[in-house]
Amino acid sequence: MAVTPGGGPHREEDRLHPPSTVLFQGDSITDAGRDRTRPADLGxxxxxxxxxxxxxxxxVLNRAVSGDRLADLRKRWDTDTLAHRPTLVSVLIGVNDTWRRYDSAQHSLIDTWEHEYHQLLTRLHTHCAPRLVLIEPFLVPVTAAQWSWREDLDPRIQAVRRLAAAHGALLLAADGxxxxxxxxxxxxxxxxxxxxHPSPLGHRLLADAWTALLSDAPA
Structure with missing residues (x-):
């Protein structure tokens, strides 16, 4: 049994069997209008x-919640992630931490944010050791003001890249x-x-990249 640095074990039998429970986690980009009254709805x-x-x-479960920042995700990590004992987890979080800085003056320090994200992933590996996909937060500026958001978002993207490396995760470089x-x-x-928030085309591009990432990667 091999163990990735900072991550969960990659068993030989995992190469033969696809994941049995896939869980998508994050904010409104992943939530995508899912019906909360229907647990199986994926948005x-x-x-x-x-x-x-x-x-x-x-x-396949979608437990993303619109409007979530990392602190919100942390509060529901046990019930909405760990309790399902997923065999593959995909996480996209971070843009609301940036957004709230500029529209509500709620600033989360990058170092603290990265440390708390790391703690969530460490607990996940300890609990059920799933395969892991981390998706970079992203911004496609449509206004002049949004270009200033890069000052806050770019360090979060770099943090997610470091976390992916530390936890043996697949990284979807969504921003680029x-x-x-x-x-x-x-x-x-x-x-x-x-x-x-992606358009239908944006969502399709993300889905294409996510699928290709898993198809090309060793189990």
Whole structure:
């Protein structure tokens, strides 16, 4: 049995069997309008698109909550993540921590934010040792004011990259992916109308990248 640095064990049998329970976690980008009264509902975004392509018919859960910052995710980590004992976890969090700094003067320090994220992932590995996908928070600026958000968001993206390396996680480099797509499209609003929430095209690009990341990576 091999153990990735800072991460959970990668068993030889995992190479033969796809994950049995996949859990998507995060904020409104992942929530994507899911119906909270229906536990199996996956919303209308990249998580639902990616789930439809998973082989083997795993149980797929979406427990993202619109508006969440990392502190909010931390409060519900036990009930909405650990309690399900997932075999694969995908997390996208961070843009609301940046957003609230600029619209509500609620500033979370990057070092503290990274440490708390690290603690969540460490607890996850200790609890059930799933495969892990970390998705970078991203911003596709559609207004001049949003360019100033990069001062806060870029260090969070770098933190997620460090966390992915430390925890043996697959990393989806979403920020570069979607910003390149916006340049190709000629209009950032075609990818994320408000700069944060993806359009249907943006969600499809995320789902494509997420699926390719798992398909190309060793189990």
């Amino acid at each position: 209308h975004g990249y998580a639902a698109l990616a789930a439809a392509r998973l082989p083997g018919g795993p149980t 992916l979607l910003n390149q797509a916006s340049r190709t499209a000629g209009d950032p609003a075609l990818i994320a109308p408000d700069g944060v």
